[in-house]
Amino acid sequence: xxxxEYSFKALWTICIIxxxxxxxxxxxxxxxxxxxxxINFENEFSRFKETxxxxxxxxxxKLEVSDxxxxxxxxxxxxxxxxxxxxxxxxxxxxIWYTHNFEDKNFEKLDLKDEDLxxxxxxxxxxxxxxxxxxxxxxxxxxxWYLSEKISKYLSExxxxxxxxxxxxxxxxxxxxxxxxxxxxxxSSPFWDSKTIEVIELSNYSISTSGTYLRNWEISxxxxxxxRNPFSNIQENELVxxxxxxxxxxxxxxxxxxxxxxxxxxCRSRWS
Numbered sequence: 001x002x003x004x005e006y007s008f009k010a011l012w013t014i015c016i017i018x019x020x021x022x023x024x025x026x027x028x029x030x031x032x033x034x035x036x037x038x039i040n041f042e043n044e045f046s047r048f049k050e051t052x053x054x055x056x057x058x059x060x061x062k063l064e065v066s067d068x069x070x071x072x073x074x075x076x077x078x079x080x081x082x083x084x085x086x087x088x089x090x091x092x093x094x095x096i097w098y099t100h101n102f103e104d105k106n107f108e109k110l111d112l113k114d115e116d117l118x119x120x121x122x123x124x125x126x127x128x129x130x131x132x133x134x135x136x137x138x139x140x141x142x143x144x145w146y147l148s149e150k151i152s153k154y155l156s157e158x159x160x161x162x163x164x165x166x167x168x169x170x171x172x173x174x175x176x177x178x179x180x181x182x183x184x185x186x187x188s189s190p191f192w193d194s195k196t197i198e199v200i201e202l203s204n205y206s207i208s209t210s211g212t213y214l215r216n217w218e219i220s221x222x223x224x225x226x227x228r229n230p231f232s233n234i235q236e237n238e239l240v241x242x243x244x245x246x247x248x249x250x251x252x253x254x255x256x257x258x259x260x261x262x263x264x265x266x267c268r269s270r271w272s
Contacts, residue, residue, distance in 0.1 A: 001162075003178040006031050010038045011144060012048065013168030019155065020162035020178050030158045034151050038167070044069070045143050058137055062130045070127060072139050072146060079142070080119050090117045092136045144170035145206055169209075173202045187243055202245065209243040 004019045004027060015038060019027060044053045044066065057063040072089075079087040092115055116134035123130045131137055139146075148165045149172045155163045162175040164183050173183040182201035187209055189195040200207065 001178060001180070008035060010035070011042050011147075011167060012046075015168065016164075016166040017151070017155075018164040018166075019160050020176065021160055026158070027160065030155065030160060034154065037151065037154065038147065041068075041143075041147050045072075045139055047138050047140065054137060054139070057129060057131065058135075061133065061135075062128065064127050065124075065129045066127070068146075069129065070124060072142060073122065073124065073129065075146075076139070076142060077119070085117075085119075087141070088117055088119050089137055089139055089142065090115075090119050090122075090135050092138065093140070144168060145172070145208065148172040149206060171208075172206045174204055176203065198243075200243075200245065205245055205247055207243065207245045 001020055001022055002024075004021065004024055005016065006019075007014060007016045009015070017031060017034060019031075021027065043049060043051070046052045047054055047058075049055060053063070053065060053069065057065065076087070076089045080089075114134040115136075116132045118132070118135075121132055122135070122137075144167045148167045148170045151167075152163055152165045152172045152174045155161070155165075156174055162177070164174070164177070165172050171185060173185070177183045182203040185200045185202060185207050186196045187198040187200065189197045
């Protein structure tokens with residue numbers, strides 16, 4: 001068996017796919033198809049693209065959407081209820097200056113006095129989705145995990161079952177690594193870049209360890225990070241690290257982000 005690694009930039013981050021297989025026959029073709037799926041997903045769900053389906057819905061307020069779009073809505077509703085509203089895809093982080101792609105370092109604050117966070121009022125009639133006048137939908141805290149499992153399952157369908165999909169630290173692992181053991185994910189310290197605080201072995205699971213110290217900025221001597229509590233504009237920083245592992249992709253990031261919003265957290269994941 002051999003290990004094949006592919007990396008490319010998409011989704012405003014670095015995407016890495018590891019495959020363990022006897023050979024690379026048809027692998028390049030399959031990886032190219034994965035890349036195409038990722039780009040199509042970005043074109044549908046990116047809030048930084050004015051022509052995306054998500055941006056179009058937020059402007060027009062009513063739109064025919066795909067089954068993937070509806071799936072994210074359904075799972076968001078489940079997590080919304082489970083977390084008593086701390087997970088809410090209507091939370092608009094443009095309110096805390098996160099208006100453009102983070103890499104651009106162009107932070108603009110929007111005045112959103114009429115922001116509507118009543119996610120229960122989002123309606124769909126089959127694939128016709130309707131949101132309120134002051135609603136702005138954003139799947140930033142759930143979409144890449146949905147996609148990472150979708151790519152992993154697609155690779156398995158193509159008989160590349162031993163795979164590790166890392167979409168900007170949104171991770172889903174399938175079957176075994178090169179040593180024919182479970183894949184390993186290292187949880188790194190937010191205080192010392194080279195120090196590992198935990199090694200977790202996983203197979204057919206999703207993992208989320210999110211961090212506020214990697215995406216933060218300062219405006220007029222006031223510090224901000226990318227996690228916003230839907231019930232308060234105060235940004236919490238009490239928790240140091242929260243990692244969530246679950247067989248269901250949408251549980252990991254959604255629940256960890258909800259905990260971030262509740263009390264805040266800092267950490268990141270590495271993998272192998």
